[in-house]
Amino acid sequence: MTIQRPDAPDSVSRDHGPADGNTLEPPASALDALVLAGNAHYKQRHYGDAIDAYRAALQGDPRHWSARLNLALALRSTEQYDECFAVLSSLSAEQPHSVFVLNELGKAHFMLQQFTLALDCFERANAIDPKNADSLYWIGGIKHAMGDLVAAERDYARAATVQRLIRRPARQEPPTFSALMLCAPVMANTPIIYLTDRPAYEAHILLLFADTRYDIEELRRSGHIVINLVSDADRGQSLLPVAAELVDALGLPTINHPRQVEQTTRDAIALLLAGLPDVRVPQTLRHRSSDAHADIAPCMAFPLLVRPVGTHGGDDFEKIGDREALEAFIALRPATDHYIIEYLDYVSPDGFFRKYRFIFVGDRVMPYHLAIGESWKVHHAATGMIDVDWMKQEEHAFLQDPTHVFEKRHYAALRAIRDRVGLDFFGIDCGLDRAGNLIVFEVNTSMLVHQNNADFPYKIPFVEAIKTAFDAMLHDRAAGA
Incomplete structure (x- = not known):
């Protein structure tokens, strides 16, 4: 049937x-x-x-x-x-033997981060058809999300053995163009599951592995453009050079060239953006585990922020008040490098902290969300905004017209940041201090754009606008190939 x-x-x-x-x-x-x-x-x-x-x-x-x-x-x-x-x-x-239906059911569970239920669906599909690379790819991705990196890498490798290029069909025939996507197993990749959900173009996903030879002509026939998804300059440092060499050999228009991504470590961004008008970038130092006897935070005043290298979000990210506490925090992971970051106060006059996220899509600077909290460590999902009407109203107003908050000089600063970073698609988390300066918290290609906004329905058209802009950027780049 x-x-x-x-x-x-x-x-x-x-x-x-x-x-x-x-x-x-x-x-x-x-x-x-x-x-x-x-x-x-x-x-x-x-x-x-x-x-x-x-x-x-x-x-x-x-x-x-x-x-x-x-x-x-x-x-x-x-x-x-x-x-x-x-x-x-x-x-x-x-x-019950429809692999397609089981995979679609698994994807729905994954969208809600119901990883155990999702994994069950894909494993049932894999038991029916062990050669279905799509099921294997998702099994690897879910295990990665659940923190089982060894098993995830094994399943990714199985998927690549079954099918070197994993094809994602377009929502139409013929597709408008083809995109070759480079992905790093068990490393941080640009999270674009929503952005690439049933687009008008077809995608071929290539799982990158070190010390692997690739058929350049075969890959060149697989896409009009290349989309590099290897996004974390710390966790992907072993594969970004591999991706860069491959991109250069292909000679195709590329979204987020790996060499540009390599320049987005937190300490590199701090240096790259230093000196921009109306912008404050916290001084950021990398304390290497190999430099056990080096001064942990020379010439930096407490309090300081500290986090293990390669982490995002609020886990293992703390504000430290003195050198003894800093040394104790680093000693918890003696084999891990850490970022030590200058703390810049950005509390608003009303006592709340506001963190804004913009997504850069080509030449466009698009609002994604506003997180409001009572603590300096603000994350949208953990703020409690879902139960506070005025916070949701303020976020909605920001999404409708960011210029009510961000003046012309702030937009000039955002455009200057975009030009210096030089990427095609990335995000920025930022705030405003009481003097009106734009404070940069984070700039990279690992920021999530998702559609799980049932509790914040006003966000849906703005997220959809980002997807539409992303598709248009890819179409324009492919048309010029």
């Missing part, structure tokens, strides 16, 4: 059960026309209209396979996960 999906050609397969004797069933052509209309809406990302069309088809035949499957995918795209799971689960119960 052929499973018709919104990202497949515009034809309809029909899998009806026996008609209900009490129901006047519309002709097959009418049902198929509704599914095709839904697919057309889906391709344009008009998910609400697509859902309406699929539901209309299901009124005629509640067991119409394509309408149900496509409805589930559209529901996932609009974060209606409860109904999405119900539909996919019923499809999987009817067709």
Whole structure:
């Protein structure tokens, strides 16, 4: 049986059960026309209209396979996960050997960070078809997210053995272009699962491994452009040179060239952005574990911030008040390098701390979120904003018009930062001090853009705008290839 999906050609397969004797069933052509209309809406990302069309088809035949499957995918795209799971689960119960359905169910669980449930789906799919590289790739990714790096690397390697290039089909035929994506197993990669969810272009994902020879001509035929996803200059330091050499050999237009990514360590960014008008960048030193007898923080005043190299978020990230406490923190991980960072106070006059995130997409500077908290260590998911109306209203106002907060000089500073960093797609976390200076907290290509915003629905159109801009940037780059 052929499973018709919104990202497949515009034809309809029909899998009806026996008609209900009490129901006047519309002709097959009418049902198929509704599914095709839904697919057309889906391709344009008009998910609400697509859902309406699929539901209309299901009124005629509640067991119409394509309408149900496509409805589930559209529901996932609009974060209606409860109904999405119900539909996919019923499809999987009817067709327990459908690897595609199991994989889609796993992806829905992964979107909600339900890693154990997601892993179960993909492992069941892998048991049915051990040669399905997509299942293996996701198994590796989930184990990576769960912190089992040894198992993740093993599964990534299995996926590469089964299929050197993992193909992600476009949502349409023919695709607008092809992209070759470079990915580093068990290392930090640009998290673009949402940005590349059923785009108009097809993608070929290449898992990079050290000491591996690649067929340059085969790879060159796999994409009009290259998207380098190896994003962390610390954790990816062993593979970024490999990626750079490969990119140079391919000679294709490249998004986020690996050599530019190599310049985004926290200490390198501090030096790179020093001296920009209206910008304060905290002095940042790297304390190397090999320099056990070196002065930990020469010429830096306490309090200081300290974190292990290669980490993001708030874990293992502390404000330290004196040298003894700093030495004790570093001693917890004697084999690990640490960043020691000047603490710049950015508390607002009302006593709250505000951290703004912008995403740079080509020449555009786009707002992504505002996190408001009572502590200097502010992370959107941990602020408690979900229960505070005024905080959500302030974030919404920022997203609608950042110029109410960021003046022309701030935008000039952001553009200057973009020019110095020289990347095509990256993010910045920043704040404003009481003098109105822009304080840079972090600049890199590892920042997450996601669609899990059911608790903050006002964010959805702004996140979608970033995805649209990302797609347009890739299209323009491919068109010029």
